[in-house]
Amino acid sequence: MSDKLKSLINDLGKNPGLQQAFKTDRDSIFDQYQLSEDDRELLRQEDTEGIRRKLGDDESPISTNSIVHKAE
Amino acid sequence: MPDGRLTVVGTGLITPQHITQEAKRHIELADRVYHLVPDPLGISFLRSLNSNLVYLGDCYQKTDNRAKTYSMMAQRILQGVREELNVVAVFYGHPGVFVSPSHQAIKQARKEGYDATMLPGVSAESCLYADLDIDPGKLGAQNYEATYFLCHKININLSAPLTLWQLGVVGDLSFSTKIKPSATGLYLLKQKLMKHYPDTFEVILYETAIIPAFAPRIKRKPLEDIQLDDINEVTTLYLPEYIAAQKDDYFCTELETKTNQGEKSCQIN
Numbered sequence A: 001m002s003d004k005l006k007s008l009i010n011d012l013g014k015n016p017g018l019q020q021a022f023k024t025d026r027d028s029i030f031d032q033y034q035l036s037e038d039d040r041e042l043l044r045q046e047d048t049e050g051i052r053r054k055l056g057d058d059e060s061p062i063s064t065n066s067i068v069h070k071a072e
Numbered sequence B: 001m002p003d004g005r006l007t008v009v010g011t012g013l014i015t016p017q018h019i020t021q022e023a024k025r026h027i028e029l030a031d032r033v034y035h036l037v038p039d040p041l042g043i044s045f046l047r048s049l050n051s052n053l054v055y056l057g058d059c060y061q062k063t064d065n066r067a068k069t070y071s072m073m074a075q076r077i078l079q080g081v082r083e084e085l086n087v088v089a090v091f092y093g094h095p096g097v098f099v100s101p102s103h104q105a106i107k108q109a110r111k112e113g114y115d116a117t118m119l120p121g122v123s124a125e126s127c128l129y130a131d132l133d134i135d136p137g138k139l140g141a142q143n144y145e146a147t148y149f150l151c152h153k154i155n156i157n158l159s160a161p162l163t164l165w166q167l168g169v170v171g172d173l174s175f176s177t178k179i180k181p182s183a184t185g186l187y188l189l190k191q192k193l194m195k196h197y198p199d200t201f202e203v204i205l206y207e208t209a210i211i212p213a214f215a216p217r218i219k220r221k222p223l224e225d226i227q228l229d230d231i232n233e234v235t236t237l238y239l240p241e242y243i244a245a246q247k248d249d250y251f252c253t254e255l256e257t258k259t260n261q262g263e264k265s266c267q268i269n
């Protein structure tokens, strides 16, 4: 679990100003949140799966499956 | 009416941003919360609202057939209701949009005399309208599950957009819990669509962002060029309208004439 990454993502959800800055000046936000190089790369690539894997743990597992409907 | 109660709620696609105040309050007040929320941040959020969480995702490991998995999930949820608890079941998106176990659980709970309610949530369809800037009020909308669409005779309305869900399991008749589209399924789906649309018709492979501030994936491609590699577990296929709808001259004229004649010319029973 990467707490700094988690905290940035949580803040992004709450703060439209931060969202805007994330679009225009990512690197200064990465510095502000003191993200590791790994986390920066995940965010630069917008690698949703990688981030989910990174944030998942035993308590908050990532789903192996998002299909919840069976065609009749 | 027995004491147990079931409320089914959705988290939307980005949690907690999309969750409604109403759903949040129900989760806070529940005795037990069953959930199938696919992302860790969503689950942490649920835990911050209520510590009595039961994850339903392990049902996928208990059988290799999705139909059985969904019944198992519904049965689990029902267990809590039968214990006379105030149960909340949480699914991602809208909890009733392409979600079998939520509908099964509600139906069974009502059959057994319990109070059971579903609350609406933000679905992938709501996100698609926002991300692609489409208003279903303009030309209409058609939504089908991809395998259902493939295996049924559907009167496609070429004048309205067509959205195909669960492309990630198209043609998988084994209903296996190992998610992947079948090459045959995709091939046949393209064949079926190309009977109605030109081979080069531009379609959209769509995935809404599930992390705030990320861009949605909007991949435009000619229909004939869609490959297995283009499809992820959450990809939705969107086909815009192909031909303009014809005006119904008869009813338009009738409408004008009758309107001019006044209300009395149009008695409804």
Ligand SMILES: C[S@@+](CC[C@H](N)C(=O)[O-])C[C@H]1O[C@@H](n2cnc3c(N)ncnc32)[C@H](O)[C@@H]1O
Binding pocket: A066, A067, A068, A069, B013, B091, B092, B093, B094, B095, B096, B097, B098, B099, B122, B123, B124, B125, B164, B165, B166, B167, B168, B206, B207, B208, B209, B210, B233, B234, B235, B236, B237
């Ligand atoms: C079992 S359904 C669940 C839908 C969910 N209940 C909702 O309200 O959106 C899974 C299907 O929803 C669509 N879907 C889920 N997540 C999506 C996303 N991030 N972007 C686009 N479509 C998505 C895909 O068609 C996927 O195959």
